[in-house]
Ligand SMILES: Nc1ncnc2c1ncn2[C@@H]1O[C@H](COP(=O)(O)OP(=O)(O)OP(=O)(O)O)[C@@H](O)[C@H]1O
């Protein structure tokens with residue numbers, strides 16, 4: 583006598599008992615289940631999480647297997663764990679129509695490590711499986727190509743610019759169009775044009791995340807950018823000294839003024855691990871980034887130590903996240919990326935919920 587076929591509705595019912603650990607909503611309502619197939623006692627389906635490299639993936643997978651395993655008649659589960667990053671911004675005409683999320687990386691002050699954080703966090707997202715672009719919008723001192731060890735220039739195809747592919751991300755930078763040592767002077771309308779070109783004339787294609795490495799401060803580029811495209815939000819980088827913290831406050835206020843949410847704060851050069859004795863030295867004092875984040879009511883994303891490997895990697899075009907992925911700083915960049923991905927996913931879902939509530 584053959585067993586009764588497994589009931590699809592019962593499978594979905596069982597899956598409804600599993601909640602996304604960050605969104606606290608069941609995974610069926612979130613549309614995460616795809617390609618459900620039932621053949622005899624074998625059940626096959628895909629669970630698409632909202633962030634790639636989600637650290638809670640194993641937990642979700644376990645709960646899904648347990649829930650489906652309890653459905654009468656199920657003998658085998660063929661489960662694929664995937665990710666589909668949701669779109670947080672409206673598609674904007676011909677500028678980056680296929681980019682799901684845009685994250686600007688800024689700071690109040692120069693030299694605090696925006697480019698280092700942009701490069702390594704973008705690479706950490708790519709290593710987790712996301713499709714990633716990095717736009718070096720520091721038109722005054724672009725150095726992402728150097729930090730990534732890029733020597734080639736982008737190709738032009740049918741009057742559009744192909745970004746350079748490096749370590750699995752797409753890169754575009756003003757550095758590709760400047761001669762060495764040539765200063766750039768930008769005025770308002772030119773800047774507007776350049777930003778539009780960087781977005782619209784570059785073949786970014788489909789991206790889960792586009793990171794934008796900003797010049798320091800609260801100047802024209804930041805404002806222009808927020809006028810040209812919708813931004814998912816901004817990440818602010820600071821060092822722990824009081825002077826840097828004062829400036830990060832200004833940067834946060836500026837982003838708020840132009841309705842760009844601050845997604846989080848990273849404290850860079852947070853402390854030094856003495857290479858000789860291993861003691862933790864707090865060169866610039868410590869903990870100010872976390873306190874500022876609390877004061878502004880924004881998430882704190884992490885503390886990156888002052889590390890010789892990070893500095894050398896930047897100078898030599900060997901980013902630690904790719905070239906030394908097991909190092910302390912690389913693991914911290916990975917954690918920052920995971921936190922940021924979760925924050926974006928939660929914000930996007932909350933926005934969607936609010937829109938739905940407003941419609942009904
Ligand atoms: N955690 C770190 N440990 C050691 N060196 C670091 C660290 N972060 C950044 N640096 C070094 O500090 C210098 C400045 O960093 P970076 O260029 O990333 O800052 P920035 O904020 O982008 O600067 P700018 O304002 O000029 O754009 C670089 O030489 C970089 O390699």
Ligand SMILES: [Mg+2]
Pocket residue numbers: 696697698720723725795796
């Ligand atoms: Mg920089």
